[in-house]
Amino acid sequence: MKYTQTTLNRVFILRLEQDEILHEIVEQFAKDHGISAAVLWAVGGADIDSRLVVGPRHRAARPVTPMFTRLPDAHEIAGVGTLFPDAGGTAILHMHIAAGRRTKTITGCVRAGVKVWQVLEIVLLELGPNQARRMLDSTTGFKLLDPTGGRRVKRKK
Numbered sequence: 001m002k003y004t005q006t007t008l009n010r011v012f013i014l015r016l017e018q019d020e021i022l023h024e025i026v027e028q029f030a031k032d033h034g035i036s037a038a039v040l041w042a043v044g045g046a047d048i049d050s051r052l053v054v055g056p057r058h059r060a061a062r063p064v065t066p067m068f069t070r071l072p073d074a075h076e077i078a079g080v081g082t083l084f085p086d087a088g089g090t091a092i093l094h095m096h097i098a099a100g101r102r103t104k105t106i107t108g109c110v111r112a113g114v115k116v117w118q119v120l121e122i123v124l125l126e127l128g129p130n131q132a133r134r135m136l137d138s139t140t141g142f143k144l145l146d147p148t149g150g151r152r153v154k155r156k157k
Contacts, residue, residue, distance in 0.1 A: 007128035016120040030091040037127040042079040044120030052108030063141035074117040075099035
């Protein structure tokens with residue numbers, strides 16, 4: 001396990017509107033407000049043809065080949081995510097949502113493009129200074145969160 005410690009800074013409440021793309025709006029907001037690290041909660045609607053990453057095509061394959069799905073209609077959603085910078089300093093959102101309609105739910109990552117239906121409310125808690133970075137993992141092909149930002153961590157005995 002790797003870890004770092006931080007504090008809370010600012011708190012933002014956002015309302016995304018019809019046809020805005022979730023990860024694009026959040027990442028631009030972070031850039032515009034100097035936010036590099038945050039935790040987020042989202043509740044609202046995702047529109048028809050929103051795309052989700054819904055798992056690896058084959059569990060053991062490396063690099064990972066993602067599977068995608070499109071929402072066939074508007075869905076109610078709830079999600080949670082984190083925002084951390086990559087090695088170049090660009091804040092990248094990693095958020096998973098559960099998207100439900102009637103009695104069926106689809107769960108996945110928003111990176112493929114979730115389009116807002118009517119409204120999507122987000123509470124964003126900005127985290128204080130820390131070393132965490134999303135670093136490219138050559139085995140999986142993912143930008144994985146490294147809480148230490150690549151620094152060596154001494155393990156306690």
